[in-house]
Amino acid sequence: MARISLDHIRHAYGPKGQANPLYALKEVHHDFDDGGAYALLGPSGCGKTTLLNIMSGLLQASDGRILFDGKDVTNLSTEARNIAQVFQFPVVYDTMSVYDNLAFPLRNRRVPEAEIDKRVRDILKMIDLESWARRKAQGLTADQKQKISLGRGLVRSDVNAILFDEPLTVIDPHMKWELRTQLKQLHRQFGFTMVYVTHDQTEALTFADKVVVMYDGEIVQIGTPAELFDTPKHTFVGYFIGSPGMNVLAAGIDGAIAIVGGERVALPGRPIIPGEARTELGIRPEFITLGREGTPTQITKVEDIGRQKIVRANFAGQPIAVVMDEDMEIPSEPKLQFDPKGINIYANSWRVDFA
Numbered sequence: 132m133a134r135i136s137l138d139h140i141r142h143a144y145g146p147k148g149q150a151n152p153l154y155a156l157k158e159v160h161h162d163f164d165d166g167g168a169y170a171l172l173g174p175s176g177c178g179k180t181t182l183l184n185i186m187s188g189l190l191q192a193s194d195g196r197i198l199f200d201g202k203d204v205t206n207l208s209t210e211a212r213n214i215a216q217v218f219q220f221p222v223v224y225d226t227m228s229v230y231d232n233l234a235f236p237l238r239n240r241r242v243p244e245a246e247i248d249k250r251v252r253d254i255l256k257m258i259d260l261e262s263w264a265r266r267k268a269q270g271l272t273a274d275q276k277q278k279i280s281l282g283r284g285l286v287r288s289d290v291n292a293i294l295f296d297e298p299l300t301v302i303d304p305h306m307k308w309e310l311r312t313q314l315k316q317l318h319r320q321f322g323f324t325m326v327y328v329t330h331d332q333t334e335a336l337t338f339a340d341k342v343v344v345m346y347d348g349e350i351v352q353i354g355t356p357a358e359l360f361d362t363p364k365h366t367f368v369g370y371f372i373g374s375p376g377m378n379v380l381a382a383g384i385d386g387a388i389a390i391v392g393g394e395r396v397a398l399p400g401r402p403i404i405p406g407e408a409r410t411e412l413g414i415r416p417e418f419i420t421l422g423r424e425g426t427p428t429q430i431t432k433v434e435d436i437g438r439q440k441i442v443r444a445n446f447a448g449q450p451i452a453v454v455m456d457e458d459m460e461i462p463s464e465p466k467l468q469f470d471p472k473g474i475n476i477y478a479n480s481w482r483v484d485f486a
């Protein structure tokens with residue numbers, strides 16, 4: 132396994148030397164620790180696959196370097212980097228048996244047959260394809276084929292890292308949870324460096340120890356699931372993580388008071404705002420009470436989500452979401468109150484400290 136360092140990586144698709152290139156990756160500078168389980172999380176088009184392919188060597192970055200354990204591998208092929216990669220859609224050898232598909236990368240590396248047999252059987256068990264071992268891959272479902280691709284990524288014990296690009300897209304929803312849990316167990320058991328690309332927050336938060344949140348070609352925050360939830364550094368992280376995400380309201384600041392439309396909101400302190408900043412107030416739905424005290428509001432929608440309900444309302448003309456227990460009543464003249472503990476202030480979308 133290896134520590135993977137991304138040293139000031141930028142990437143623009145298209146010919147080199149173009150004027151005003153459009154950067155798919157703007158400036159990525161980060162170390163993936165040896166043995167870490169990371170998720171790269173972000174919306175479609177933010178640059179996750181581009182970054183993964185640069186790490187594996189499938190794509191050459193426009194600028195910057197890739198280092199494995201301090202050694203520059205920028206100009207090495209995927210093979211020479213010794214990386215296993217699992218893609219969104221299955222890559223299997225149809226004419227080979229399921230067993231041989233898994234054994235293939237080990238035979239290529241001249242691993243002794245006895246060891247191959249043990250590893251292949253262990254992995255087949257894990258992905259629940261033991262009884263299919265001798266069948267040709269050809270007749271299998273997309274779901275089963277993707278399990279073979281996953282198995283082929285996991286079967287080698289000597290790789291520097293295993294990179295996954297939305298590997299569960301074609302997997303049946305019932306199996307997704309099971310496979311994710313098995314991947315996590317395998318990580319604990321073998322300590323692979325794993326990087327897992329997804330746009331699904333549940334997948335990222337359950338799989339990874341550290342989640343790398345990307346937005347518009349940049350990493351905006353790296354943290355544990357709890358850190359991302361409790362202290363989002365950027366409004367995008369607050370909005371993207373959580374269900375529903377953090378409310379973001381345009382606000383003016385006057386000392387320790389935020390002014391939203393005509394309403395005044397007490398802050399937990401005086402925010403330290405740089406000059407000329409566009410300020411916003413971020414508050415998670417869980418820190419808002421809808422009851423008989425506070426600022427009058429109009430309800431626009433109520434969504435039942437089982438034990439809880441999401442109430443869509445407005446605050447000083449801006450939309451706001453509140454989460455309530457299902458059995459709590461909404462008063463006939465509803466009012467909103469914010470818990471100052473749950474309020475963050477953002478200047479130009481980045482979180483600021485309080486004095």
Ligand code: ATP
Nearest residue numbers: 144145155173174175176177178179180181182330
């Ligand atoms: P998704 O989840 O949809 O796969 P992503 O976060 O993985 O998205 P990328 O596929 O890395 O994002 O794409 C980043 C940006 O680069 C997007 O604007 C995309 O349109 C652009 N892009 C990706 N591949 C190419 C390509 N081969 N040529 C030109 N532009 C590309």
